[in-house]
Amino acid sequence: MERAYNFNAGPSALPLEVLKRAQEELVNFKQTGMSVMELSHRSKEYDAVHTQAQSMLKELLQIPNDYEVLFLQGGASLQFAQIPMNLLKEGKIGNYVLTGSWSEKALKEAKLIGETFIGASTKEKGYRSIPNVEEISINKNDAYLHVTSNNTIYGTQWHQFPEFENTSLIADMSSDILCRPIQVENFSMIYAGAQKNLGPSGVTVVIVKKQLIEDSRQDIPTILRYSTHADANSLYNTPPTFAIYMLAKVLEWVKDQGGVQTVEKRNIEKAKLIYDAIDESNGFYRGHAEKDSRSLMNITFNLPSDELNKKFLAEAKAAGFVGLNGHRSVGGCRASTYNAVPIEACEALREFMITFRNNQ
Structure with a gap:
């Protein structure tokens, strides 16, 4: 598997x-x-x-x-x-x-x-x-x-x-x-x-x-x-x-990996992949955090409706993505890109987000 x-x-x-x-x-x-x-x-x-x-x-x-x-x-x-x-x-x-x-x-x-x-x-x-x-x-x-x-x-x-x-x-x-x-x-x-x-x-x-x-x-x-x-x-x-x-x-x-400095560079790169998918979506994906307060570790966002949120999460799960549900207290979507999450996973999520938006 x-x-x-x-x-x-x-x-x-x-x-x-x-x-x-x-x-x-x-x-x-x-x-x-x-x-x-x-x-x-x-x-x-x-x-x-x-x-x-x-x-x-x-x-x-x-x-x-x-x-x-x-x-x-x-x-x-x-x-x-x-x-x-x-x-x-x-x-x-x-x-x-x-x-x-x-x-x-x-x-x-x-x-x-x-x-x-x-x-x-x-x-x-x-x-x-x-x-x-x-x-x-x-x-x-x-x-x-x-x-x-x-x-x-x-x-x-x-x-x-x-x-x-x-x-x-x-x-x-x-x-x-x-x-x-x-x-x-x-x-x-x-x-x-x-x-x-x-x-x-x-x-x-x-x-x-x-x-x-x-x-x-x-x-x-x-x-x-x-x-x-x-x-x-x-x-x-x-x-x-x-x-x-x-x-x-x-x-x-x-x-x-080269220490914390190297890990930070990779974390910035990983987060940017997903934040760019949000920012370049013409409002289809809506980030919760203001840009100057955005987290490198937890990327939170919503789609235009609860129905689309649910559809996105269901299709993402079917495609092999785990843990994208937002916290139960706020709903929406969340991608946690902690140190051990490989850049390939973030690249795959970015491509999935783009494809999902284009198919709506």
Whole structure:
């Protein structure tokens, strides 16, 4: 069976080379006579995997030495609660920029824990854009400023991150980490569920300043403290070993591609193929995001009617395209072009879009 054109929003496409390598090692990892899923997380064989994943991430993202790299569980959804639990001390404010559903969910959790503030929002405009940095309001007692770097449902992405002196910037990068180079030192914390650009679901990467951990609250449950996981090298409880193994394999693949800079160039090329099909359709395809806020990872669009949306999706599915349905909350169509989606899939989708339009 041929590989599908996988445009799923998450869990999403994984590099074929990585899947084949994992297949080769699945039953007998490094001549242990066991799968990596069967190894003790205290064994030297697994320790090598764990360490490699951390070191590769540090290398690819050029993470400074004053940051911890943690492997946690619970996805970004747990981080929505864990961040304010650790950082939102009495008298401090959690400042949130709303750019879509996931930032709304993060704010909702923080409200249960402490004082919050909406520094900016594009909700009234249908989340079609990212706020200008100048539009963001901050407070002198903000514990942090939280942003969602890429919005999978609406297809928008930050192209310039805010920088405020004496303000800790925290970013949920679940859907675009490793899609382009970033300046990690401009953030106090970056977190990302793995299931888009890093590997399979099950592990959440948290890149956090050591000083932020030291300043965190300690009067919360032990397993929810960042300090617990930093002190235990993310081995306080049994980690998702297979997900971390796959993470290491994906990071190796990114390095083999030429690193994040090369991956970014390819992502720009892939996204342009589909955005051009939208822009050159004389309004037949209508992009949701404003052009200056468009995402490299999630391309959202509609056709002139719901009937045509349904027809497009049905014919696309029959042609071997998977995952083009828009999120259930907004409908329409969405092509998620994460790192592992090959350019050939995007070329095929572009041709399908042109052919479908010409046949109507």
